[in-house]
Amino acid sequence: MAKRVEDLTVTANRRLNREYFVLELSSAGPLPEMRPGQFAQVRVEGSSTTFLRRPVSIHDFDPVENKIKLLVQIVGKGTEALSGLKSGDLLNMVYPLGNSFSLPGRGEKALLAGGGCGIAPLLFLSRYLAANGFEPDILLGFRNKERILESGEYEKFGRVFLTTEDGSAGEKGFLTEHPVLLSGKYDIVYCCGPEPMMKAVASICKEQDIRCEVSLEQLMGCGIGACLCCVVDTVKGNLCTCTDGPVFNVNDLKW
Amino acid sequence: MAKRVEDLTVTANRRLNREYFVLELSSAGPLPEMRPGQFAQVRVEGSSTTFLRRPVSIHDFDPVENKIKLLVQIVGKGTEALSGLKSGDLLNMVYPLGNSFSLPGRGEKALLAGGGCGIAPLLFLSRYLAANGFEPDILLGFRNKERILESGEYEKFGRVFLTTEDGSAGEKGFLTEHPVLLSGKYDIVYCCGPEPMMKAVASICKEQDIRCEVSLEQLMGCGIGACLCCVVDTVKGNLCTCTDGPVFNVNDLKW
Amino acid sequence: MVNTGFSIGDLHFRNPVLTASGTFGYGAEFEDFLDISALGGIILKGTTLEPREGNPYPRMAETPSGMLNTVGLQNKGIDYFEQSIYPAVSLYDTNVIVNINGSYVEDYVALAERIDKLDKIAAVELNISCPNVKMGGMAFGTDLSSAREVTRAVRAVCSKKLIVKLSPNVTNIVDFARTAEEEGADAVSLINTLLGMAVDIKNMKPSLSTITGGLSGPAIKPVALRMVWQVARAVKIPVIGIGGIMTSDDAVEFLLAGASAIEVGTASFIDPSASVKIVKGIGDYLAAKGFSDISEIRGYINRNI
Amino acid sequence: MVNTGFSIGDLHFRNPVLTASGTFGYGAEFEDFLDISALGGIILKGTTLEPREGNPYPRMAETPSGMLNTVGLQNKGIDYFEQSIYPAVSLYDTNVIVNINGSYVEDYVALAERIDKLDKIAAVELNISCPNVKMGGMAFGTDLSSAREVTRAVRAVCSKKLIVKLSPNVTNIVDFARTAEEEGADAVSLINTLLGMAVDIKNMKPSLSTITGGLSGPAIKPVALRMVWQVARAVKIPVIGIGGIMTSDDAVEFLLAGASAIEVGTASFIDPSASVKIVKGIGDYLAAKGFSDISEIRGYINRNI
């Protein structure tokens, strides 16, 4: 999968709530082949404090419509600037980067578990699994009803389970407390979200001897394996999140 | 005249040609008192190479409409960024800064001579002179017809003489060759434009023993007399263009 | 209420925000933009014994997140200072500090003696780090024995608080800070500008009249922070952090790294009221974090090291 | 056609654009983005005798117009290099240069001996300026006699072109350049990163695991340019300029200041094809200015001084 640097055109910028927005992007030529779990390094123009690119997961990729989506949470200057992009603006990206989630084995049952912004790569993964004949279950956790992101989108590709911390929608409590996660009926769990959540899911999986893949968010300098800044300490030594990851089997991590 | 730091609102951004544009700005409260020749230090957001503010003359100031105008030539990153401002955008300015052109004495006849971007402060000066009962003559020099800027505006306040280098409008040749400048009928000449032009005008004035005031454009760090970067070597030693100027009597300069 | 005051010996500052020499004029330039008594203190533009015209134009160049300057200590000399500037600045209700400069040790001493007689001057900042003069300046601040000699000599005649301003253009700034401390300095301030340069590729010549100049602004903040951290661990006297401080968040970085106070420099060119905003922001940070006294965060990062 | 080639002794480079060690991996990382044979040369990631895991995460922090890193020379050591990396990089149709690092003089010597046997390696860049290792690294580059010792020892075993990479964290970089020249270096490259630091005020701790790290990017360009200018006037061997070069305009500044060539570092993180764009831009500049050979602009600014 050849990487490229390219200006994509913003075709829509949809605000989900105070904190989140979805960018839809298209390119003049065909978009490259991409896999769920991969990410882009996006260039934020216009601030001396956004010197480096920002890593953002491919939220969704529709090769037919030649469109990709990014789901972004505003946490600082760069994401704030991106939130101001308008239809027709250009966004320079280096992509697609990193490895991807593995496919389940034949007949295996998969659960996708995402919390907050961590749901970003899971929409593409759901679509991809569905396209490959799997029927994934999707467990999404949010703080409250207002913060639920795009859950309707996921329903296109699998059964969706919701949790909110305050019980305003779905099951009340943390994602990690949801019965499906504890059901033991899955062969593989794909997880993305805040590190404590991923660690909790990983340990639940370990107990049940379920394969678990997580997507990590380490600070990145380059995104292409050149700076060695994004390392994660694994049983195989320091690995680069941007090339050896961002998806890791939790057994390789020292969690 | 108290200086302030303030966000003004862009009410219009009018493109004159490929290189020039006029920004119209207004403020919620009343604009401060200002004099022709004064300038603003404008903040260019959005680039690590526009760290410092940019000095721009008050092109026009209408206290009744509570509006000011800036006439800007695109020469680099900062002015390029300013050219993208839209109605409703905010522009942060430190203003009004610097000294101003002196008023002619009672019954004296004044000529305003401006070339290219140098005409910027002269519109406000024309208005001001007219408001104070003078009938200035205004000599404007441009490279060619396409590059003529706002000459209609000046006609409201005095008689306008035009020169273009290629003769496509007004007299053909340099501003410094125009007969009005050599006529000897003025008591004071106010001049602003490229330094070689100002020097030529100054020497014509000296020959005719006419008072001549010029507005200088030195590189500025602060615009308020704090950094001592904008100095000009004068008969009185190093003076600051931002506080002792930008308007200087040519007799004080070592030209 | 949060206490943000600090002291150098028995000299109290109502808050830790000072203005850096050469970037705040004599205060008057900023009166339209802020209330000078809201500052911990102001450090006046570099003063010399004799009047100086400074370096030729061009004196500045913009650089990524910073600027180069080569003002070269333009000022009207100590006579003029005593007569015309001192009366004005002595009216300010804050600590007024004079930044002194010289080509020879004797110049510094003579200046310090004169300033010592000016009641309303709270302290002297001994600038041994100006990169833009042919003689003296940084030469003192990059050679340990010269630094020692000039500090000792000035200390001997200076009964006011003495702050030694250090140059970053050295291999080991800690040595200079220790030397200043040993010679009786009451505080050190750092950093002065980094020696830098820019080239005008259109005209194929240096951007500054003196070729090299002093780099200031956010670009130098990481270097300044590192040096402040190193020095604050090595000396017992208060450390005043300087370099690229634009916001209170920047200022807090210096405090957490060990600074007792900070100076706002180039930021005042971009926003003439930056310094007072920083005063407020530091208070807000302390309050938000639940601290009641600024001393609680001084050097805080060393706890987790 | 404009000639942008240059030589270090009898080693020819088809253009003056190299990639800086530690910012271009082993080339393969960039193959999707550019044609490596379009570059004057590539300098591989810092190599040591033994494998090194490098420093703990977090290893970087963004700063105004720059970044701090503390990678700490993570690499798989010379054995792995010979077996797995050398075969790949020796296929590149450009000058491949190895950046060598050690804790002791003996490490450098042993490494240089091993690399000397690798036919397709064009030159060795002796890194005595890494700020992110506990032993060796910058310690060699900030002490004149150590710098002399290591250069001499490596020179004795190195028949390839030897480039000594200098640290900017010194009072007088010219002394180090002269020392390298005296000890037989064929060229000097400068600057490595400035030692800097950042503080995470939210968590009240240093942003980097090692507290301090190396500052790179546009922020350091003015300092780099100044040092390159100083060094180029002081030595006769070619000077390779490094520091904050993002565009060909930046590169031209270094050439006008006296550099024979330049290295592109952090820029490759922002735009992986930056280096080849710079190659083109330098040619365009020369053509626009009416020069036919790059040597005509080398140190041009010195003419008007």
Ligand SMILES: Cc1cc2nc3c(=O)[nH]c(=O)nc-3n(C[C@H](O)[C@H](O)[C@H](O)COP(=O)(O)OP(=O)(O)OC[C@H]3O[C@@H](n4cnc5c(N)ncnc54)[C@H](O)[C@@H]3O)c2cc1C
């Ligand atoms: C592989 C990968 C995929 C990602 N996918 C997405 C995504 O799909 N959607 C999304 O919204 N975000 C995603 N992120 C996180 C995103 O990169 C950061 O939120 C973003 O870089 C912050 O930029 P900023 O300028 O807004 O914040 P800054 O102003 O730079 O920082 C604000 C705060 O965010 C923290 N932060 C900055 N960068 C990161 C980072 N890389 N990881 C974790 N914390 C960080 C800082 O420490 C700071 O506390 C991903 C990160 C990685 C590594």
Ligand SMILES: Cc1cc2nc3c(=O)[nH]c(=O)nc-3n(C[C@H](O)[C@H](O)[C@H](O)COP(=O)(O)OP(=O)(O)OC[C@H]3O[C@@H](n4cnc5c(N)ncnc54)[C@H](O)[C@@H]3O)c2cc1C
């Ligand atoms: C008192 C004063 C009043 C001015 N009034 C106006 C005005 O009304 N309209 C207008 O268009 N311009 C005016 N200028 C000039 C204006 O400030 C510069 O053109 C502007 O700062 C350039 O910014 P930039 O980022 O676009 O260019 P940069 O990218 O910074 O530089 C591009 C080129 O312009 C040159 N340049 C930059 N700043 C100045 C400067 N201050 N003076 C001269 N050359 C400069 C640079 O050397 C470079 O060659 C005035 C300048 C001064 C000092």
Ligand SMILES: Cc1cc2nc3c(=O)[nH]c(=O)nc-3n(C[C@H](O)[C@H](O)[C@H](O)COP(=O)(O)O)c2cc1C
């Ligand atoms: C234009 C200018 C003039 C300066 N003049 C002096 C001076 O006279 N004496 C002095 O000690 N430092 C002087 N400095 C250095 C500043 O006081 C300060 O140490 C430096 O700018 C770094 O801080 P900053 O990045 O916040 O600007 C000057 C700096 C600038 C930009």
Ligand SMILES: Cc1cc2nc3c(=O)[nH]c(=O)nc-3n(C[C@H](O)[C@H](O)[C@H](O)COP(=O)(O)O)c2cc1C
């Ligand atoms: C992430 C990173 C890793 C680096 N690793 C090395 C290295 O291994 N050896 C070395 O000599 N320099 C190393 N450097 C320094 C660069 O080669 C270069 O000297 C420095 O970054 C300044 O150039 P720049 O501003 O263009 O990046 C590294 C720099 C960065 C940013």
Ligand code: FES
């Ligand atoms: S971000 Fe540079 S190696 Fe991963």
Ligand code: FES
């Ligand atoms: S621009 Fe700073 S003193 Fe004039």
